[in-house]
Each structure stands twice: as C-alpha cells, then as structure tokens.
Amino acid sequence: MEKGFSIINIRQLREDIRKWKIKDAIDTLSLAKNKIEILKELLRDKNNTIRSNTLFLIEKMTKEGHLKPEEIEELLDDIIPLVKDSSERTALDAIKFLRYVLENVDLSDESYNKVMEALMDVVSSGRGILGEYAAEGLGLLGIKISRLVRKIVGFLVSLIKGTKEREVQSAAMTALTEIASKSKDKEVVEEIVSEMMGFLDSDDRYLQERALSALGRVVTTQKTRISKSLIDKIKDRVGKFKGGVLEGKAEEVLTAIEVAEKVPKAEEYSGYGIEQLLDMEKHEVVAEMAKENEEVLDKVIDMLSSPDYIRRTDALWVISRIVDFLGPTRAYSILPTLGDLAKSKNPWVRNTAVKTLSNIYFLYPGTKDYIISLLDLLLKSSDKRAVEAGLQLIKEISTHSPTKDLFTAAIILTMKRLNDREVRFPILRFYALTAENFLNLDRDILEALFHKLNSIYEDATDEEKKIIMSLLDLLNSILKREEKE
Numbered sequence: 001m002e003k004g005f006s007i008i009n010i011r012q013l014r015e016d017i018r019k020w021k022i023k024d025a026i027d028t029l030s031l032a033k034n035k036i037e038i039l040k041e042l043l044r045d046k047n048n049t050i051r052s053n054t055l056f057l058i059e060k061m062t063k064e065g066h067l068k069p070e071e072i073e074e075l076l077d078d079i080i081p082l083v084k085d086s087s088e089r090t091a092l093d094a095i096k097f098l099r100y101v102l103e104n105v106d107l108s109d110e111s112y113n114k115v116m117e118a119l120m121d122v123v124s125s126g127r128g129i130l131g132e133y134a135a136e137g138l139g140l141l142g143i144k145i146s147r148l149v150r151k152i153v154g155f156l157v158s159l160i161k162g163t164k165e166r167e168v169q170s171a172a173m174t175a176l177t178e179i180a181s182k183s184k185d186k187e188v189v190e191e192i193v194s195e196m197m198g199f200l201d202s203d204d205r206y207l208q209e210r211a212l213s214a215l216g217r218v219v220t221t222q223k224t225r226i227s228k229s230l231i232d233k234i235k236d237r238v239g240k241f242k243g244g245v246l247e248g249k250a251e252e253v254l255t256a257i258e259v260a261e262k263v264p265k266a267e268e269y270s271g272y273g274i275e276q277l278l279d280m281e282k283h284e285v286v287a288e289m290a291k292e293n294e295e296v297l298d299k300v301i302d303m304l305s306s307p308d309y310i311r312r313t314d315a316l317w318v319i320s321r322i323v324d325f326l327g328p329t330r331a332y333s334i335l336p337t338l339g340d341l342a343k344s345k346n347p348w349v350r351n352t353a354v355k356t357l358s359n360i361y362f363l364y365p366g367t368k369d370y371i372i373s374l375l376d377l378l379l380k381s382s383d384k385r386a387v388e389a390g391l392q393l394i395k396e397i398s399t400h401s402p403t404k405d406l407f408t409a410a411i412i413l414t415m416k417r418l419n420d421r422e423v424r425f426p427i428l429r430f431y432a433l434t435a436e437n438f439l440n441l442d443r444d445i446l447e448a449l450f451h452k453l454n455s456i457y458e459d460a461t462d463e464e465k466k467i468i469m470s471l472l473d474l475l476n477s478i479l480k481r482e483e484k485e
Contacts, residue, residue: 008032017042017053025057026066036074043078048087055079055093059100072101073111080118083134091130095122099137102144112145120155123171126163128366131171132328139178149188153179157195160207166403167365169207174328174364177214181325186225193218193230197237205245212238212249213324213363216256220291220325223260231257259288274299278314287321297322301330304337313349316341320352323359331360335367339374342389343381350389358396371397372409379413387423391430404440411445415452424456428467435474443482450475 008028016025029035042054058075061067082094098115101107107115119141122134142152152175159172180192196218199211215234219226235257241250274296277286290297303315319326319334326334338360341353357374361367371393378390394410397403414427438446453468453475460468 008038010038013038014042014045014050017057018047018050020053022053022057022060026061026064029061030066036071039075040078043075043082048085048090051082051085052087052090052093055082055090055097059097062100062105069105069107072105073107076107076111076114080114083118083122083130088127088130091122091127092133095119095130095133095137099133099140102137102140109147112141112148116141116148116152120152123156123175124159124168126165126168126171128167128368129328129332129364130366131167132174132332132364132366135171135175136178136328138175139182142175142179143182143184146185149179149183149185150191153188153192153195160199164204166206169204170210170363170365173207173210173214177217178327180214180218181221183222184225189218189222189225190227190230193226193234197234200237200241208241209246209249209362212241212246212253216249216253217291217324219253219256219260231261274303275311278311283314283317284321287318290318290322291325297325297330301334304334312341313346316349316352316356320356320359323356323363326360326363328364328366331364332367335360335370339370339377342374342378342393343383343386345385350385351392354389354393355396357393358399361397365403368403368406372406375406375410376413379410379417384423384426387417388426391426395430395434398434398437407434407437408441408445411441411449415449418452418456421459424460425464428464428471431471432467435471438474438478443479446475446479450479 008031013025013028016022016028029038032038039054039058042050042057045051045054058067058072058079062072079094079097083091083098085091085094098119102115116138119134119138123131123138125131138152138156142149156172156176160169160176163169176192176196180189180196183189183192193215196211196214199207202208202211215238219231219234235254238250238253241247244250272280272282274286274289277283277289286296286300290300300315300318303311304319306312306315323331335357338353338357341349342357344350344353357371361371375390375393378386378393381387381390391410391414394407397406414430417423417427441449450472453472457465457468
C-alpha cells in the first residue's frame with residue numbers, strides 16, 4: 001500500500017479485520033489520511049474473508065458517518081467486481097452491500113448506472129441465491145430512480161421471455177414483482193401488470209404460477225394504482241384457470257382482488273397491537289396487515305423465533321399465508337427456523353412448515369442447497385416423523401415445481417433407508433405418489449431402484465408388496481422403452 005501516506009500498522013489492521021475486530025479497525029482507519037486507498041487494497045485482498053469483512057466494515061463506517069457519499073462512490077469500482085467473486089459468500093456480501101447503498105446513500109447518475117449494470121449481470125447469470133438477492137436490489141433501484149425503471153423493466157421482461165433457465169426466470173420475476181408492488185408510479189405498475197398477464201399465456205407452468213403469485217401480491221399492495229378496467233381484465237384472464245391445475249393459485253388472486261375492492265378489515269382493528277389481534281384469534285387480519293405493512297411483517301417474522309410456543313405457531317400460521325410477500329431477504333432469513341419446525345412433534349406445525357418451505361423453494365430456487373441439506377438431515381433421521389416430513393417436502397415441491405436434481409437426491413437418500421422396516425412403508429408410499437417423476441431419472445438411478453425394490457420384496461409386508469410390484473412394473477416399462485430408443 002505505497003500510495004498516499006499512512007501512520008497506521010497495515011498488517012495489524014488486516015489482522016483485526018480478519019478476526020472480526022471491526023471496532024478496532026474503524027478506530028485505526030480514523031487515523032489514516034488515505035483510508036480510501038487502504039480500503040481499496042483490502043477489497044482486492046487475496047483472502048476472501050478479508051474481502052467480505054471489509055464490505056461489512058465499509059457498511060459500518062457508512063452507518064456511523066465515517067464515510068461520505070462521495071467516498072462510497074470512490075470505492076464502488078472495487079466493490080462492484082466482487083458481485084462476481086469466486087467466493088459465493090463474498091459475492092453475496094457485495095450484493096447485500098449494494099442494496100444497503102441503494103437504500104441509504106444518494107449516488108451520482110453514473111454510479112447508479114454502474115450498479116444497475118452489475119445487478120443485471122448477476123440476475124442474468126442464473127447463480128441461484130445471488131441472482132435472487134440481486135433481483136431484490138434491482139427492484140429497489142427501479143423504485144428509487146424513475147429514469148431507470150423502464151430500462152430495468154424492459155430488461156427483465158426480455159430476460160424472462162428469452163430464457164428457459166428456471167433460476168434466471170425466477171430472479172427476473174422477483175425483481176419485476178418488487179418494482180410493481182412498491183412503485184408509486186401508476187403507469188409503471190400497470191405496465192408491469194400487463195406484462196405479467198402476458199406470462200399467463202406461456203406454455204411454461206412454472207412461469208404461469210409465478211405470474212399468478214406476482215399478480216396476487218401487486219393487486220393487494222397497489223389497489224389504488226390499478227384502474228378498474230385493468231382489474232376487470234385480470235379477473236377475466238385469471239378466471240380462465242378455474243378447473244385447471246393452477247385453480248388454487250388463481251383463486252388466491254381473485255380473492256386478493258375481492259379484498260382490495262372492499263374496505264380492508266385491517267382498518268377496523270388499527271388500534272390494536274399485533275399480539276392483541278393474535279390473542280383475539282384475528283390471524284387473518286394480521287396476515288392482511290402484514291401484506292401491506294412491512295413493519296408488521298417484520299414483527300411477525302421476529303415472532304417466529306419467539307421463546308413462546310404459541311407465538312411461534314401464530315407467526316407460522318400468518319407467514320404460511322403470505323409467502324408471496326416476503327421477498328428473498330426475509331424468505332432466506334427464516335429457512336433455518338422453518339427447518340427446525342419441520343421436525344416438530346406437532347403434525348400441524350410440521351405440515352405447515354413443510355408447505356411454507358416448499359412455497360419458498362418455488363419462489364426462490366436458489367434455496368436448493370439449503371433444501372437438499374435439510375432433506376439429507378430429515379431422511380437420514382432415526383425419527384419416523386422427520387423422515388415423513390422430508391418425504392412430504394419433496395412431494396410438495398414436486399406438485400408445482402418439479403426438479404430433477406431434487407427428486408434424484410431424494411431417491412438416492414431414501415433407497416438407503418428401504419432396509420429399515422420402520423420407515424419403509426412411508427418411503428414406498430412416497431414413490432407411488434410421485435411415480436410420474438421417475439420419467440425424469442437417469443437410467444443408472446432407475447436400475448439401482450429396480451434392484452433395490454427386488455431385494456426387499458421377500459421381506460416386505462403384504463401391503464408393501466402391492467406397492468413394490470406396481471413400482472417394479474413401472475420401472476421395467478421405463479427401462480425397456482429407453483432400450484428401444
């Protein structure tokens with residue numbers, strides 16, 4: 001760090017940052033006249049822990065007034081490249097930092113453009129969790145800077161139409177939804193709603209379902225910015241899904257419209273606290289309030305970790321009804337808690353947590369790594385309830401967002417448990433209920449499953465043998481058909 005002049009011990013500063021001694025690092029940097037040059041060098045450090053911790057250090061210094069907006073802008077050229085860092089943690093920290101800047105710092109037009117281009121690149125990359133967090137930042141940028149919003153919307157719509165990659169579609173739809181649900185520009189809101197209605201004509205069921213979810217959220221949050229004529233068009237278009245596989249999701253949108261057209265129930269209870277309403281069994285009122293008020297939403301999320309069991313179940317009920325309104329940051333933050341609740345002895349808690357996890361996975365495919373690690377834990381458990389919860393989670397995900405990787409992982413994990421008589425029947429029942437997904441499995445997995453089922457047949461109960469025989473017939477048919485092809 002030859003540039004400029006510094007009276008500080010750079011080696012000690014680096015060590016403080018590595019060991020998370022952030023206060024000591026801030027105190028040290030306050031003595032340096034060339035702190036920006038020092039921070040730039042730290043952002044380029046070969047150690048990814050140093051790079052990540054420096055991002056936090058910069059955010060902390062900004063919050064405490066140690067860095068001015070123009071100094072933040074000086075650092076952006078070294079921060080922006082980190083969104084593509086080889087370390088996913090560092091890349092995610094860089095994206096989160098950019099979001100913080102967008103929320104709290106006024107930048108120049110040139111800097112806003114740089115941030116926009118960086119976030120667009122990440123959204124286009126299909127990098128799971130990174131794309132989803134970048135989408136949230138891009139949505140925030142579209143709301144904050146009116147001159148950029150149409151460029152961002154046009155980019156996102158083109159991206160959705162031009163790709164079949166699930167994670168890219170998901171991230172782009174997340175960003176569009178964020179803008180549409182929070183923008184104060186009526187024209188922008190209606191423009192995005194019209195585009196979302198266009199996605200309902202897609203032959204991609206996943207995209208149709210995401211569009212329905214988005215419309216439900218936008219109608220709820222932007223009822224005063226959507227014209228009656230457009231609402232009528234939404235009703236007509238969404239109503240065509242009745243009787244189909246997406247009827248349930250369509251009903252949610254129509255219900256949201258019905259609620260939006262009435263005087264909200266929440267207004268009747270505006271004088272009550274959240275806990276009071278929950279004690280009064282007004283969970284639906286709290287859910288409606290949480291959809292429209294982020295402070296209420298955050299309070300409910302905090303309750304999910306409450307030491308009070310009743311409060312945790314209250315929060316779980318509300319969150320299970322408003323998953324579409326969470327956004328990536330909140331959704332990711334509650335994954336560990338939901339994972340714990342999925343192992344609950346209480347059937348309702350277990351089932352509700354599993355369904356909520358499934359809905360989060362549908363909205364944010366970047367949760368795949370977490371879901372697979374949770375499945376590994378559940379399906380290897382000695383507790384039959386935990387195994388059943390894992391199987392239910394896969395089944396729930398498969399109902400509206402089947403993925404080959406996740407189903408393959410489930411088959412591999414459960415095959416190993418078929419010798420365990422305690423959990424054999426639930427696993428066989430799971431196979432029977434999800435048998436249509438066998439068509440997506442690789443031949444080596446199919447053959448391994450065929451041989452495994454054969455090996456346990458003699459030891460099986462009569463009820464298990466019936467399922468095994470039907471599965472063997474199906475697997476044999478799939479394998480023979482593949483041989484002919």
